[in-house]
Amino acid sequence: MTECNLALWYRQFGDPIDVLTLESSPLAPRPADLLRVQMHYAPINASDLIPITGAYRHRVAPPQVAGYEGVGTVIAAPPSFQHRVGQRVLPLRGVGCWQHYVDIDPQLAIPVPEDIPSTLAARAYINPLAALLMLQQWPVSGKNVLITAGGSACALLLAQWAQLHGAHQVVVEYRASAHAERLHTLGLTALQDTAQETLKAVSAQTDIVFDAVGGDVGQLIWQALPEHAQFVAYGVLSGTPVKVNANRPALHWFHVRHTLGDIGAAQWQQLFFALWPLLHNSECGEVEIFPLSEWRAAIESYHQSGRSRKPMLCLYR
Template identity: 25%
Template structure:
């Protein structure tokens, strides 16, 4: 009888301890995270709200990523407004670009380790949060030698500039590229890549009181010529053979600005449109089609990434860009870090963006 009572007592004690262990384990295996969430499309200032959730430790092929920095891009704003072609199901967390650190991994993860820095491996990732779990194939390791700010910007603008210069015209050293939006983030990267690859670059920018200061800035990055919208209408750069007529034009503005650039393209040249900041349509002169055989293409980095997700070409691009940044051949655009808790400042700046400033606002997700 005594032995039975002792056994029963021990059994109850063990069960009680196991229950406590499970409770402690559950507490350890959850983590409180903050995120910016929107449940409906609209004005980002109004529809975004800070929420708190708990997440489990990663299992299987999952990795847990602590997000560090995430730029606020115009596309992010358009997605929240419901004006972008690629939109996640609601409710959603915004943020397509950024850099994070792996802080835990599941038992079946291969090729990634705690402490690795990673970037998103696809669109609509939902980075404006402090932490989340992902399938390991959905993140891509990036060299820890790259500055954190630069790493946070790697997925969109550098890749856009790189692909537009590589994929449409077989450019050779000495060939000319003309672009509008020369002081935009992509525009500044185009200038620098042209310098690296020995192409000549002509950048068109909007006039402003400090225009010479801007021209000096872009020239210091490697621009061969910087012209205002008025100057590009009357330039003799190509007629007097100072530069070869451009084979490639890059357009992110649209409207009359783009039309003036088309007039300078060489016979058989191509204009690639990747944005429309003026919100005005692209008007194509008939003579450009009939007599100069000009072609017009569009480019969307999201589509390219989806098509080339696992390609060697994509890996080579990231490797090349990373090396350019590490070697200081590429510089990021001017930027400002904004603490996560002050996210409305970054959103407001992005909403008021008029193309005249090249400052990139980046959410510091560690400052929550």
């Protein structure tokens, strides 16, 4: 009997709910030089959903299997990598992760330490790596930091790690009231987006902004910043980028893909050696598990305002 692979494909651009389809097909033979990974979990991120809409059609074209990160177990390998069979890995920088099986270059597959739960490992790429790289590129020691989108996974990590990196003050802007308690519990100054005058006053004393929202909130912050400030835009959740009409304060666009460039395998692996201890000791939020067959419900959950748990697809059979 031929074994099958189940995968979430999009064969045209559009709303993910409308264009994603769960398809079963015979499992192709494993390429001789690749690992075969049986997937366990894959989270749902904005960066998974936005390409499906066609927003990045200059570099992403259907048909594609969706999903950019996840965790699984190596079930087959080339002879020189047999020691990796049975190992949990992140099969990254290859094909889409929203499927039962992924084949990946052994040099790019990231080993997962034993003390990292699979539901945390599955989320270790998109948001944590972005947070780590931004803090490396724009050091925060001794500075006043303002972070938007306080309900998001990346903002939560940025805020905690900015504290670890010696920021003088970390203020986190949020939209839904449900996020305030968690931010306060972490010792962060939390500020709701409706408190515009306070947000202006805080912005006027800010050195570095990490913004994932854009729109009215991002625009208000940029306009209130002192000239020496750095405004780092790494997302546009509002759908409207911040517009600037001056060189100062400086606005920088950050993309993990551009920052990594053609990074070599050794450097790629080293990034995660630095990342695992940080993740292990951080508040990363809870997850809500959805079977792959319930992918629509998972995406709908992702879009819920005030959501406290990260939707995650279970890719076990």
